[in-house]
Amino acid sequence: MPTAPLFLCPICSNALEKENNIFKCENNHCFDSAKEGYVNLLPVQNKKTKQPGDNKAMIVARKLFLEKNYYDILLTPCTELINRYLSTENNPANLLDIGCGDGYFTNIIFNNIERSRICYGMDISKEAVKVAAKRDKTIHWFVASSSNIPLPDESIDCILKINSPLDYANTTKKLSNGGFVVSVTPGKKHLFSFKSHIYETAHDHEPETQPINYKLLDTVNLEDTITLQTQSEIEQLFMMTPFYWNASQTAKDNIAKLTELTTEIAFDIHIWQKN
């Protein structure tokens, strides 16, 4: 199975060739392959902050939480949908997880795809990719921004994105003919009881709207209830949600007092195929 990555230079878009542990384009732009087994393809000038994306504490919280299997409800449906819709035309198939975070889902889902494949895991957070890279050495892990995906146009057969934003307009050209996005977004009642500890009035999540130039191939709605048994698990969940950023001190104090939490989880999976 060929496994060489198809990386492009994020500065000049020429192909990158790997020599020793350096990815280099014909214009001599160089990117080191880190000892952890990932490559940073986010040029310094494209960074809006010094350390874009989730910080180390958030990544560790996410990793610990996911490894307790609380969101495993996602694994089988995502895997089955990719197996069902992946075209047999391109062999091997190219799969890309955008916003892979600590790589928990990437590793399990991509390793259960039946087809011959080349897998990529991408995140804008270097700390996240560093953790992800330890999970599997056959997946090509890299740091990049979804507004400048350093892979050739029309090369990706399946993009997976789990609870992370996607610039659909910029992504379309990266998808192959028949290529599709597996988009996981929070379902209507996701973490509703948990949110009622944070906000005076908890609101339902809005469903994802149809992106322009895509058609809906399939949709799956998942719902379950989870019970967290310790304060540290509750804190881990809190840190991996967007609520963490704008929570008031009162809300933070409320969360810190919880020793057990039963809450709904819900996910919507949409398969959007490029038109």
Ligand SMILES: [Zn+2]
């Ligand atoms: Zn270059």
